[in-house]
Amino acid sequence: MCIAAPEKHLQYVHQMSDNWRVFVVLSVCLLLANSTLIIYWFRNRWHNHPISRALQAHVQPPHSNWGSVASSINTEFRRIDKFATGAPGARVIITDSWVLKVTTYHVYVAAQSDCHVTVTECRQHQLSPDSASPIQLLTLRVHSINPAVRPFDIRLNSTEYAELREKVHAPIRNSANVVIHQTISELFLETFRAHVDLNQPYSLPSGQEVEPCIGCMQVSANTKLVRLCHGDGADIEPECEQCFCRPMWCLSCLGRWFASRQDQQRPETWLSSRVPCPTCRAKFCILDVCVIH
Ligand SMILES: [Zn+2]
Ligand SMILES: [Zn+2]
Ligand SMILES: [Zn+2]
Incomplete structure (x- = not known):
């Protein structure tokens, strides 16, 4: 820093201009805040981390701790018969016992045995000269009877709906009377x-x-x-x-x-x-x- 801009006197805080001082103080605060957050997450073997918290909601027999929930998800995720769809920023994965939605900043987890699914919305995109095929996008809301699990939405193409129905054991309600077009x-x-x-x-x-x-x-x-x-x-x-x-x-x-x-x-x-x-x-x-x- 001091080599690149020696005239700004960045070696000592008291020699800096006010703007630079604010910048340095803010940077240090941000660094401290980050470190504090990571230490907070890390305590009790990552007990407070958001993903670990999402998994802790499912700690009930046969799972004794969130690590056991994680390994159950890991095992089922490796199976080739899981259902997976969506863009990398909103991936939906359904395994034999779990419904997962993985977004950039959050992982939503619901146990299949606790949840019920509702079709809430559909959006139709017509065949036009610039789209290769007509598509219908469905929004499904996943509710869990587990109070610690907040409801979340998953989105998929209507042509994938049959595959999803096969994988989800929970009842799927069609609240909006959405007509689902499953074929092209x-x-x-x-x-x-x-x-x-x-x-x-x-x-x-x-x-x-x-x-x-x-x-x-x-x-x-x-x-x-x-x-x-x-x-x-x-x-x-x-x-x-x-x-x-x-x-x-x-x-x-x-x-x-x-x-x-x-x-x-x-x-x-x-x-x-x-x-x-x-x-x-x-x-x-x-x-x-x-x-x-
Ligand atoms: Zn004719
Ligand atoms: Zn013609
Ligand atoms: Zn006719």
């Missing part, structure tokens, strides 16, 4: 609907009746394929053809058909692909799907 095709239906809503609607010629959808027979057919995509300058799609079929399919059935005719390994191509009309085989793209009004 189900997720795609939401995207399909959102994109079709942007297309112009189709008005039925007067006197024409709509019939039930021939795919599900549950709702009335509400889609019509109209070749709208041609002549859009650079977006010209010469391969689309005009379909002359009367409305026969509902939007969900047409969306499922559209998804089923795609390369299942490459969902990022789905929006821009053409598939044949399920009835007459004329090629259409997502821009050509109109909802009947």
